[in-house]
Amino acid sequence: MNLRQLYLTYVAAAFAWMAVPSGYAQNAGENPDSRVQEVILNSRSVIPIVLSEGHVTTLLFPRPITSVVGYGMTRDPGVEDGWIQYDHPVDSGILTLRILKSDLIKAYMTVLVSDDLYDFELNNDPLKSALSIKLIDPATVQAQRQVAREVTPEEVKASRPVYDPTRLHSLLGLAKNSGFLRDRDSSDYQGYEVRQVANISDYDNAAATVREVHRFPADDAIVLLGELTNKSGRPISFNPAAMTVAVGDRQYPTAFVDCVGKLTANQTVNFGVVVQGDIDSTRAHLSVRNAFRVLLPQFDKKTPIARRRSYRRNSSSGKEIVPSQFRR
Secondary structure, three states: OOHHHHHHHHHHHHHHHHOOOHHHHHHHOOOOOOOEEEEEOOOOOEEEEEEOOOOOEEEEOOOOEEEEEOOOEEOOOOOOOOOEEEEOOOOOOEEEEEEOOOOOOEEEEEEEEOOEEEEEEEEEOOOOOOOEEEEEOHHHHHHHHHHHOOOOHHHHHHHOOOOOHHHHHHHHHHHHOHHHHHHHOHHHHOOOEEEEEEEEEEOOOEEEEEEEEEEEHHHOEEEEEEEEEEOOOOOEEOOHHHOEEEEOOEEEEOOEEEEOOEEOOOOEEEEEEEEEOOOOOOOOOOOOOOOEEEEOOOOOOOOOOOOEEEEEEEOOOOOOEEEEEEEO
């Protein structure tokens, strides 16, 4: 390619770039398109929005819209006294706006979102109007700032759940007696949740059924109450300390177990299991809506194990979880 051909190629490429619409050029670069905006909601001030007669502006609220009111607001563009046409799908946070009268300077709109009331000043300026506006909840902005903040090692240590066998035993009692203790002593039930389920782990000779899921968020603990059934015609035995809890495809060690280790033929007994934190000693934040199942260890036919309570706590390194057993 000679110098003249190279020059013509450069000129053609330059004209092709100039022919690209400005919106696409802005999207391709670092500067965002001013027609696509994000605005933080504020219920204590009037939020300005710029509209146009030439196109529709779409607003996206963080929650479904309850109602829209304002003088001159109409869904029918044929109404004579209508200034601004609006519409929004039912049970959605989408609201579309378009100016009907070109001589309109400004109008006002109030939108009810759940229990929050937001006021808007709608201005008519075709050169500055937006195509879409995403309205952001202030709580989301605050949460993002907290997530982005650098935490100290002390804060990481303080956020970990405290492994205390006495407290774990107390949580088991609080779950069993929540029916009448919850109203008498609310301090131990801050954020408490409970759910009735029937999650079964079925084996050849036994079945473990979870009946109740109790959540204590302050301790990052889940308490499972249920029944263990020997389906065979002979006694079976196992190590209760080796019981684990399955949540989906994940498996968690038990922090505290209250269960017999030997069942006679066709016997059914109750069990209580406490799961606290994650396997790396951090908080697991498990929900009562998870499908919890109790997994039984392999049955030991030779060594019957008496009733015992067991718990698992952090070792001195703070990483490995070591079981400790306490015989009644």
